[in-house]
Amino acid sequence: MKICVCVKHVPDTAASIKLAGDKGFEDSEIKFVSNPYDEYGIEEAVSLVEKQGGEVVIVTLGKASAVTTIRSAMAMGAHRAILVKTDSQFLDSDLTAKALKAAMDQDGLPDMIFTGKGSVDTESFQTQYRLAKFFGMPVVNEVSNLIIDEGKAIAQREIEGGEKQVIQMSLPCVIGATKGLNEPRYPKFPDIMKAKKKEIKEIDLLDLGIEASQGKVTLEKLESVPERSGAKMLEGSVDDQVTELVRILKDDEKVL
Numbered sequence: 271m272k273i274c275v276c277v278k279h280v281p282d283t284a285a286s287i288k289l290a291g292d293k294g295f296e297d298s299e300i301k302f303v304s305n306p307y308d309e310y311g312i313e314e315a316v317s318l319v320e321k322q323g324g325e326v327v328i329v330t331l332g333k334a335s336a337v338t339t340i341r342s343a344m345a346m347g348a349h350r351a352i353l354v355k356t357d358s359q360f361l362d363s364d365l366t367a368k369a370l371k372a373a374m375d376q377d378g379l380p381d382m383i384f385t386g387k388g389s390v391d392t393e394s395f396q397t398q399y400r401l402a403k404f405f406g407m408p409v410v411n412e413v414s415n416l417i418i419d420e421g422k423a424i425a426q427r428e429i430e431g432g433e434k435q436v437i438q439m440s441l442p443c444v445i446g447a448t449k450g451l452n453e454p455r456y457p458k459f460p461d462i463m464k465a466k467k468k469e470i471k472e473i474d475l476l477d478l479g480i481e482a483s484q485g486k487v488t489l490e491k492l493e494s495v496p497e498r499s500g501a502k503m504l505e506g507s508v509d510d511q512v513t514e515l516v517r518i519l520k521d522d523e524k525v526l
Contacts, residue, residue, distance in 0.1 A: 271324035273315040274380040276370055276401070277343050278305040279336035280391045289492055297333075297359065304339045307386025309346075309454040310447035315384050316347035317452065318418060325349040327377065331369050333357060337470060344465035345457035351468070352377060356475040360392075362487035365480065367400035372478040377471075381441050382423070387412045387448040398446040408439040411446030 281287060285300040304312075315326045328343045328351035330336050340351045352373045361369070374380060383405070388395035395411070402409030415426035421441050427448075429435045457465070475482065502518075504511040520526040 271319060271322050271382070272327065272378070272380045273319060273324065273382045273384065274327045274329050274374055274377075275308065275311045275315050275343070275348065275384045276397065277308045277312065277328050277330050277339060278386070278389045278391075279303075279330060279332040279339040280305045280389055283390055289494060295359065295492065302335065302339065304342055305386050305389045305391075307388060307390070307446075307448060308343075308384075309386075310449065310451045311384030311386055311445070312343050312346050312348060313452045313454040314416060314445075314447055315382070316455075318382075320347070322418070324381070327351065327380070329370050329373055330354070331356065331361065331366055331373075331475075334472075340470055341462075341465045341468075342457070344468045345462045346455055347461070349468065351470045353470055353472045354475055354478065355472055356482055358482040360489050361482060362485040363394045363396035363400055364487070365482070365485040367397050367404055369475055369478060369480050370397070371401060371404045372480065373473060376473070376478075379442065382418075383407070383442070383444045385444065385446050387446045398444050402444040405442070405444070407443050409444040409446070410437050410439065412448045413445050414448055414450035416445065416451060 279302050281297070282301040282303050287300065288296045312326070312328070319326050326348040328340055328348045330340055330351065331354045334355055336353060340353060344351065354369050354373050383401060385398040385401070398409055398411055410425040410427060412427045413425045414428060417424040423439045423441060423443050423445065424436065425439065425445060426434055426436050504514050506514070516526070
């Protein structure tokens with residue numbers, strides 16, 4: 271069984287982000303990590319291959335620095351990787367899915383594709399669906415339990431009201447992993463050392479016939495979240511406070 275896992279190189283959620291102009295941010299000094307939801311996909315893929323045989327291939331779209339994230343995935347047990355290189359910080363989900371598919375097409379059709387349920391940076395939650403559309407595969411997102419048996423995937427996910435939904439699909443398929451599917455392993459030192467010797471094939475985005483400018487979504491502007499001012503205490507009678515509150519919401523905050 272050949273399983274591809276799409277892994278995104280994202281800023282650590284604890285990192286302090288500084289904007290560079292209005293369409294980018296300083297990324298040279300902040301810590302980047304594997305998208306946490308993707309790690310559930312890595313663990314599930316590695317566990318399946320350990321039981322059934324085959325290989326796990328990591329597929330990443332990002333800057334050359336994303337190699338650190340790829341090595342971490344390899345230390346968890348992935349066998350090799352493909353890095354589609356681009357200097358762009360922001361690529362929409364449509365272009366991202368096209369680039370990932372093109373890389374996988376070159377490598378040969380996988381039996382399964384794992385992604386995380388979404389990425390913690392842009393949170394678009396679209397790439398897995400677009401991948402499935404481009405490949406013509408069935409897809410289920412936010413999968414918290416998975417059984418693979420006789421060429422079929424039985425996926426469970428939680429829906430509104432705490433109910434469980436179970437979906438059966440034929441392979442190949444796309445699975446969006448989430449918390450609860452498994453407990454991602456912590457690589458041991460020997461695994462980290464072995465990962466340094468595993469193959470990473472690098473491909474330029476342009477060599478796939480794709481340009482960063484071809485995205486369907488255009489980033490217009492990035493802004494820092496304004497600092498909140500201190501709380502304002504209203505004084506006077508209840509009627510006076512209500513009148514002042516309405517004035518603030520209407521004149522100052524412009525929400526009425």
